[in-house]
Amino acid sequence: MGDPPCWLHLFDDFDMTTSLAPDLASFFTTHDARIHEELFDFLRIPSVSARSEHRADMTRAAEWLAGSMRAAGLTAEILPTGGHPVVLGEWRKAGPQAKTVLVYGHYDVQPAEPLELWDSPPFEPTMRDGRIVARGAVDDKGQLFLHVKAIEAHLAARGTLPVNIIVLAEGEEEVGSDNLAAFITRMKDRLACDYIVISDSAMFAPGIPSILSSLRGIAYFEINVQGPAGDLHSGSYGGAVVNPAMALCRILATMHDADGRVAIPGFYDAVREWEPAAREALRALPFDEEQLRRDVGAPALGGEAGRTVLERLWARPTCEVNGLLSGYTGEGSKTVLPAKAMAKVSCRLVPDQDPAEIERLMAAHVARVAPKGVTVSVTQLHGGRPWRAELHGPLFDAARRALAKAFGREPVITGEGGSIPVVGDLDRVLGAPILLLGFGLPGENAHAPNEWMSDENFVKGMHAIAALWEELGAA
Numbered sequence: 001m002g003d004p005p006c007w008l009h010l011f012d013d014f015d016m017t018t019s020l021a022p023d024l025a026s027f028f029t030t031h032d033a034r035i036h037e038e039l040f041d042f043l044r045i046p047s048v049s050a051r052s053e054h055r056a057d058m059t060r061a062a063e064w065l066a067g068s069m070r071a072a073g074l075t076a077e078i079l080p081t082g083g084h085p086v087v088l089g090e091w092r093k094a095g096p097q098a099k100t101v102l103v104y105g106h107y108d109v110q111p112a113e114p115l116e117l118w119d120s121p122p123f124e125p126t127m128r129d130g131r132i133v134a135r136g137a138v139d140d141k142g143q144l145f146l147h148v149k150a151i152e153a154h155l156a157a158r159g160t161l162p163v164n165i166i167v168l169a170e171g172e173e174e175v176g177s178d179n180l181a182a183f184i185t186r187m188k189d190r191l192a193c194d195y196i197v198i199s200d201s202a203m204f205a206p207g208i209p210s211i212l213s214s215l216r217g218i219a220y221f222e223i224n225v226q227g228p229a230g231d232l233h234s235g236s237y238g239g240a241v242v243n244p245a246m247a248l249c250r251i252l253a254t255m256h257d258a259d260g261r262v263a264i265p266g267f268y269d270a271v272r273e274w275e276p277a278a279r280e281a282l283r284a285l286p287f288d289e290e291q292l293r294r295d296v297g298a299p300a301l302g303g304e305a306g307r308t309v310l311e312r313l314w315a316r317p318t319c320e321v322n323g324l325l326s327g328y329t330g331e332g333s334k335t336v337l338p339a340k341a342m343a344k345v346s347c348r349l350v351p352d353q354d355p356a357e358i359e360r361l362m363a364a365h366v367a368r369v370a371p372k373g374v375t376v377s378v379t380q381l382h383g384g385r386p387w388r389a390e391l392h393g394p395l396f397d398a399a400r401r402a403l404a405k406a407f408g409r410e411p412v413i414t415g416e417g418g419s420i421p422v423v424g425d426l427d428r429v430l431g432a433p434i435l436l437l438g439f440g441l442p443g444e445n446a447h448a449p450n451e452w453m454s455d456e457n458f459v460k461g462m463h464a465i466a467a468l469w470e471e472l473g474a475a
């Protein structure tokens with residue numbers, strides 16, 4: 001990539017001549033092969049949190065990670081939750097005067113299916129064209145692991161760290177982090193910290209380090225429609241018995257208006273527009289909507305009228321069908337009136353929408369529009385709050401300098417359409433400023449076949465985080 005456009009330079013008080021301290025840089029060079037071998041070992045463990053058949057792999061991944069933290073010089077414990085365990089790593093020898101940083105990440109991954117679309121097996125990591133390819137490479141094992149290695153670099157090169165560090169690694173992020181809020185609340189005193197740092201997101205573009213300013217929240221539902229007691233002959237009964245599949249489609253069709261806005265009454269009541277300066281910054285980012293259309297291979301893009309694509313993705317809430325199930329979908333035809341239909345529906349939320357309130361609105365709306373002749377239920381599967389960052393203060397300044405040292409240019413500020421459910425809880429319970437520094441890239445296939453992480457970003461990510469500890473120690 002050539003020089004980025006000048007209006008991508010947000011800050012004018014920047015010294016771009018500094019780089020990572022030589023002793024830390026040389027640790028990463030000397031140990032490059034070993035670090036990659038270890039990462040590949042981590043990626044080989046199929047820690048799929050959604051599937052009960054991977055329960056033993058989840059334990060194995062937690063133990064592997066605890067071992068890796070101990071080898072880096074942290075103490076590590078595997079702590080039970082109501083679901084998959086938390087791995088808690090700690091190094092607290094910087095003393096009471098030094099700042100304490102909490103790093104959050106997740107060691108669980110999404111299911112790898114459909115397996116036939118992978119060019120190499122998902123749990124046999126390989127390096128292809130500068131990309132680390134494996135399920136979990138970028139989301140989030142690679143990004144969690146680079147934090148462990150940044151800690152190791154300091155302890156190996158200097159025998160000490162300028163900050164106290166807590167690493168909180170969970171195994172349920174990809175299934176909604178249901179048990180983590182209770183864990184954090186229970187462990188509030190032990191997790192007390194000055195700053196929180198998370199790498200579980202992406203940079204705006206290759207070579208352009210990014211600080212994330214927002215995450216959407218989520219409210220995830222299952223809608224079940226029950227008609228007759230069992231499947232019926234569609235000729236003998238069709239026309240006289242209400243069809244649950246049609247009933248479900250009619251319900252789903254009421255969820256948007258013709259302008260692409262969510263039509264659930266009250267849905268937008270709590271939505272706070274981004275401040276004019278933030279909207280301005282968002283509109284200034286060089287984003288090619290047509291390129292996105294080509295990348296995803298869709299005939300056209302859609303969404304809320306009067307909004308740019310980045311606004312639709314980062315600043316506006318949505319309601320999406322994630323899955324549909326009903327009737328006969330096998331080969332050929334079968335004349336059947338199905339007894340039931342099911343949809344998985346999720347809403348992405350923006351500040352100040354509250355997942356519990358959205359559940360109430362969704363349930364009331366579905367009950368109101370449900371056709372007669374079927375029974376409809378709405379169950380919330382999980383929820384997470386939206387979040388927006390404070391883009392000033394010592395943590396933010398340290399991050400700008402650390403990213404500049406590692407990437408040779410200042411960061412841009414981005415938003416994100418995805419969710420990290422625990423961020424809202426960390427904010428609420430621990431009350432420390434949160435920094436989201438992601439090292440993924442657009443198109444890295446998170447949650448999809450052929451997930452990858454740029455090896456350059458993995459290495460520069462380690463540099464940036466090692467530099468961040470230095471900056472925070474000096475702050």
Ligand code: BES
Nearest residue numbers: 139173174175176200201202416418419
């Ligand atoms: N790492 C992602 C969050 C994310 C997605 C950050 C895209 C940046 C870009 C995270 O692991 C994730 O996928 N979260 C889920 C949460 C859900 C299961 C509650 C998501 O957003 O779907």
Ligand code: ZN
Nearest residue numbers: 139140173200
């Ligand atoms: Zn993730």
